[in-house]
Amino acid sequence: MKIIKRSDIVIISSNLTDDTPTYNKDNTYKKDDVIQNNHVRYKSLLDNNQESLDKEAYWENLGATNDYAAFDFFLNTQSQKEEKIEIVLSAKENNALYLANLWGERIKVEVIEIKSARVLEDKEWLLFGEEITDWREYFFGDWQERRRKDVYFERSTLGRDAAYRITLFASNDTAKIGHIVCSKARELGISLYKNSLSAIDFSKIETDEQGNTSLTKGNYKKTNSFDVAIPNNQLDFCVNAFIELRGEPCVFVITQAYKSLINYAILKKWEVLLEKRNMAIASLELEGLV
Structure with a gap:
């Protein structure tokens, strides 16, 4: 298993823009006036508003500006640009890159x-369309519904003295990037085959007094439960790492063999069992971030 912690990203160049007026x-x-301050957009809730932005009764926080949405804390906020997004960025330690909540044709x-x-x-x-294998699949398959939303890359x-140039192409469409993590990939034990994955659904089902039911589709969180083998000589290092990960969002690469086993999440629960002679077994539970 590998983990990639969030680190400060240096944006060298970007074609992302935001035309929201700056707060004065x-x-x-x-x-309903919308302004931005320090890469965050706010909407005025009242007329004749002269109050400071920290007063919630007067201002509604709308989230990150378009040029910053890919670098905020959340996955479901997206930076957008017609046709193509191009970003050059770096970080202090940057051998790994994770791009999430993507929309487009291809990414380089x-x-x-x-x-x-x-x-x-x-x-x-x-x-x-990466799974198309023949003309039958192209004309009659459901490949257009099978979109790849996340990309993980290790250089x-x-x-x-290196940087990443990210180019997301979307011909005749809007290119979108939800989140970018650039940092160092660190090994923490060996992922074992035993694994389970699920999702927490935030959709709402409401039924009125007459029995009429309505469904509102919501976001979701991926969850993973799995075991990791830890050699005894790495036990203290891994235990300390698990402790330091509390409440900290990370990219967990359980294995690169399946996209669903890479999760931007927090370590919700862990337990180390000292049941083997030469190694320990750590049971981990991850809760993905929206």
């Missing part, structure tokens, strides 16, 4: 030298 404390705002990741922009390595993924080249 000397201005007076009317109801290039590792480049910061000074020269020389491409060191690159990889490209189709976000839909093989060494060196700190």
